[in-house]
Amino acid sequence: MSGGVDSAVAAARAVAAGHDVVGVHLALSRTRDAMRSGSRGCCSREDASDAARAADLLGIPYYVWDLSEEFTRDVVDDFVAAYAAGETPNPCLRCNEKIKFAAVLDKALALGFDAVCTGHYARLDPSVPRLRRSADADKDQSYVLAVLRADQLRHAMFPIGDTPKPQIREEAARLGLRVAGKPDSHDICFIPTGDTQGFLREQLGSRPGDVVDSASGEVLGTHDGVHGFTVGQRKGLGIDRPAADGRPRYVLGIEPVNGTVRVGPDSALDVTSISARTPVWASGVAPEAPFGCVAQVRAHGGTAPAEVTPSDDGVTVVLSEPLRGVAPGQAVAFYRPCEDGDVVLGSATVAATH
Amino acid sequence: MLPAAVAAMSDALGRTGNASSLHSSGRRARREVEEGRERIAEATGARPSEVVFTTGGTESDNLAVKGIYWARCTADARRTRVLVSSVEHHAVLDAADWLVEHEGARLRLLDVDATGRVRPETLRAALAEEPDGNALVSIMWANNEVGTVNPVQELAGVAHEFGVPFHTDAVQAVGILDVDFAASGADALTLTGHKLGGPYGAGALLLGRDVDCTPLLHGGGQERDVRSGTLDVPSLVGLSTAVTESVAAAPHRRAELAALRDELVRAVRAEVPDAVVNGDALDAVVAGGPGRLPGNAHLSFPGCEGDSLLMLLDANGIDCSTGSACTAGVAQPSHVLLAMGADESTARGSLRFSLGHTSTRDDVAALGGAIGSVVERARRAGRGAPAAVTG
Numbered sequence: 001m002s003g004g005v006d007s008a009v010a011a012a013r014a015v016a017a018g019h020d021v022v023g024v025h026l027a028l029s030r031t032r033d034a035m036r037s038g039s040r041g042c043c044s045r046e047d048a049s050d051a052a053r054a055a056d057l058l059g060i061p062y063y064v065w066d067l068s069e070e071f072t073r074d075v076v077d078d079f080v081a082a083y084a085a086g087e088t089p090n091p092c093l094r095c096n097e098k099i100k101f102a103a104v105l106d107k108a109l110a111l112g113f114d115a116v117c118t119g120h121y122a123r124l125d126p127s128v129p130r131l132r133r134s135a136d137a138d139k140d141q142s143y144v145l146a147v148l149r150a151d152q153l154r155h156a157m158f159p160i161g162d163t164p165k166p167q168i169r170e171e172a173a174r175l176g177l178r179v180a181g182k183p184d185s186h187d188i189c190f191i192p193t194g195d196t197q198g199f200l201r202e203q204l205g206s207r208p209g210d211v212v213d214s215a216s217g218e219v220l221g222t223h224d225g226v227h228g229f230t231v232g233q234r235k236g237l238g239i240d241r242p243a244a245d246g247r248p249r250y251v252l253g254i255e256p257v258n259g260t261v262r263v264g265p266d267s268a269l270d271v272t273s274i275s276a277r278t279p280v281w282a283s284g285v286a287p288e289a290p291f292g293c294v295a296q297v298r299a300h301g302g303t304a305p306a307e308v309t310p311s312d313d314g315v316t317v318v319l320s321e322p323l324r325g326v327a328p329g330q331a332v333a334f335y336r337p338c339e340d341g342d343v344v345l346g347s348a349t350v351a352a353t354h
Numbered sequence: 355m356l357p358a359a360v361a362a363m364s365d366a367l368g369r370t371g372n373a374s375s376l377h378s379s380g381r382r383a384r385r386e387v388e389e390g391r392e393r394i395a396e397a398t399g400a401r402p403s404e405v406v407f408t409t410g411g412t413e414s415d416n417l418a419v420k421g422i423y424w425a426r427c428t429a430d431a432r433r434t435r436v437l438v439s440s441v442e443h444h445a446v447l448d449a450a451d452w453l454v455e456h457e458g459a460r461l462r463l464l465d466v467d468a469t470g471r472v473r474p475e476t477l478r479a480a481l482a483e484e485p486d487g488n489a490l491v492s493i494m495w496a497n498n499e500v501g502t503v504n505p506v507q508e509l510a511g512v513a514h515e516f517g518v519p520f521h522t523d524a525v526q527a528v529g530i531l532d533v534d535f536a537a538s539g540a541d542a543l544t545l546t547g548h549k550l551g552g553p554y555g556a557g558a559l560l561l562g563r564d565v566d567c568t569p570l571l572h573g574g575g576q577e578r579d580v581r582s583g584t585l586d587v588p589s590l591v592g593l594s595t596a597v598t599e600s601v602a603a604a605p606h607r608r609a610e611l612a613a614l615r616d617e618l619v620r621a622v623r624a625e626v627p628d629a630v631v632n633g634d635a636l637d638a639v640v641a642g643g644p645g646r647l648p649g650n651a652h653l654s655f656p657g658c659e660g661d662s663l664l665m666l667l668d669a670n671g672i673d674c675s676t677g678s679a680c681t682a683g684v685a686q687p688s689h690v691l692l693a694m695g696a697d698e699s700t701a702r703g704s705l706r707f708s709l710g711h712t713s714t715r716d717d718v719a720a721l722g723g724a725i726g727s728v729v730e731r732a733r734r735a736g737r738g739a740p741a742a743v744t745g
Binding site: 107 | 664669
């Protein structure tokens with residue numbers, strides 16, 4: 001229970017369904033004064049107290065589990081290392097994979113619980129298991145859950161995935177939950193200021209390199225570190241001259257070893273083929289033959305019909321329509337279109353794009 | 355609360371009257387307060403004028419530590435050393451830390467032995483390091499976590515060898531151990547209502563008549579000019595009733611609770627043979643009295659996270675405590691166990707069971723019935739992350 005409205009209603013629904021529910025708030029930060037204003041972290045004092053109040057109202061026990069060490073190691077350090085390696089990580093996805101449905105789930109199972117129930121917007125039939133997009137398309141979080149293996153999904157519960165968010169807020173208000181009107185969180189929880197670049201600079205320091213024109217090889221400028229760039233980025237490239245054709249230039253690629261950032265026109269951003277590593281299959285069974293699906297490369301949007309071919313060291317994804325802003329480190333999730341909500345087939349981590 | 359305290363306090367709630375007022379209802383309230391003060395004084399070996407009413411243990415500890423520090427510094431600017439045991443309650447430890455951060459104090463933490471006790475020679479050596487620089491000594495009568503009782507009279511005597519005032523937090527002791535303020539030699543003693551069957555938010559600092567103490571709260575000077583604030587008459591009526599009752603019943607309750615506690619330890623160790631009792635031996639004797647609080651059982655369960663044990667026992671209807679939690683609710687390893695030399699893993703795998711006037715043999719049997727499977731599950735869940743460095 002993060003202290004937000006979604007997990008509070010998820011807990012309420014689990015209680016109403018007759019489950020024996022215990023509320024757990026995760027302490028993920030080691031900073032003492034995590035009380036923040038304006039921005040909501042996973043572990044501010046205010047959020048912890050909101051979660052506790054919700055649990056009290058629902059009449060369930062409430063505990064704070066200190067997973068700050070695991071979170072620092074598996075999510076924050078991983079995030080920083082990925083940027084240092086020129087990749088674009090998604091920490092929420094990593095948190096689901098390593099914390100909520102690993103560290104928390106393992107502890108819960110050992111203590112005698114059957115499942116971890118969260119306020120994610122996704123629909124799940126845990127017996128198959130089959131994970132689908134939420135009924136509220138704008139809120140769908142199936143992408144950040146697509147990293148979960150079958151053995152994790154079998155012990156997960158997402159009770160609010162079948163309901164649009166406005167109705168969740170109404171339900172919270174009806175139940176008397178004070179968090180009914182609490183604003184959604186948007187920031188990365190461990191960067192409450194929202195200044196990701198500042199955070200990375202603090203963590204990684206200065207690692208200068210060149211900004212190079214992708215076509216001509218000409219050095220256009222210098223930069224303080226590849227962690228300042230994401231594929232598809234247009235602003236803040238630090239180039240003082242316009243391109244010869246007068247069109248904006250974008251980051252096309254990052255070479256962390258020599259610190260080179262390659263830039264070029266937007267037409268060069270189009271990706272039609274992706275090599276991806278460490279695939280995860282929701283069914284628990286790796287497909288042997290190529291299959292058609294819809295690929296998604298970002299939490300929201302960025303979908304295209306695709307053909308996925310499994311190989312020994314990952315998968316190859318051939319897109320039938322080009323996608324932009326695909327960067328190594330991102331997850332590519334595979335969906336089977338379905339009227340009742342697209343079904344998650346699996347996901348993999350983007351290694352290279354073409 | 356003890357039924358007699360509930361009755362006396364409920365009765366008083368129906369009456370109006372400000373004990374500071376001169377009119378008749380004020381006089382009646384004043385009489386209730388003063389009679390309560392006299393009863394507390396009589397039960398604790400103090401003079402009525404030495405009873406300063408407060409809102410409880412935290413205020414009394416803060417008043418004693420900060421107030422005596424300020425008075426001692428004002429009299430002689432060299433006296434900036436605050437000597438407190440490393441196992442004090444946070445109301446003493448954090449007050450001392452605050453003095454260091456804001457008032458130029460120097461903290462001298464006193465080591466404890468493996469049972470959690472301050473040895474007189476430890477205090478003597480610490481005082482002798484700078485005989486002219488000591489502001490005060492604060493050592494608890496009995497520890498709230500592991501129940502270890504200190505030789506207060508002897509420790510106060512050592513402080514007086516150096517002419518240094520001695521405060522003791524006796525929140526755990528009054529109403530269960532023999533506490534005699536005059537005989538103990540202490541200059542200041544903290545007691546609080548809710549630990550002895552009285553109301554929450556009511557307590558007292560017993561403060562020797564000749565001990566200088568600068569006030570924390572300024573205003574009407576109601577309590578000997580050391581503490582201001584309109585007195586909460588009904589709470590003080592409840593407090594004085596509870597002190598009288600609990601002190602009178604103490605010898606009998608001590609024996610009863612110790613027997614129940616021994617049974618609890620036996621029941622737990624029958625199911626979990628490697629559980630370790632922390633603190634002093636169950637039958638230890640200090641200064642002719644119990645060496646540990648009779649209602650206290652503090653146990654370590656190797657391989658378990660205290661959090662998990664607490665959660666599983668709670669689910670079985672058994673309340674216990676892991677020590678302290680930070681403001682966000684994260685359990686912290688006990689500073690008491692760490693000071694006693696326990697490693698962090700042992701400190702995190704420990705629970706305190708407290709027995710009181712409502713505890714029964716059935717409660718102990720219920721714990722015995724649950725603890726085996728609880729420990730087994732907690733062991734499977736293993737250790738969580740090591741403790742946060744800050745929290």
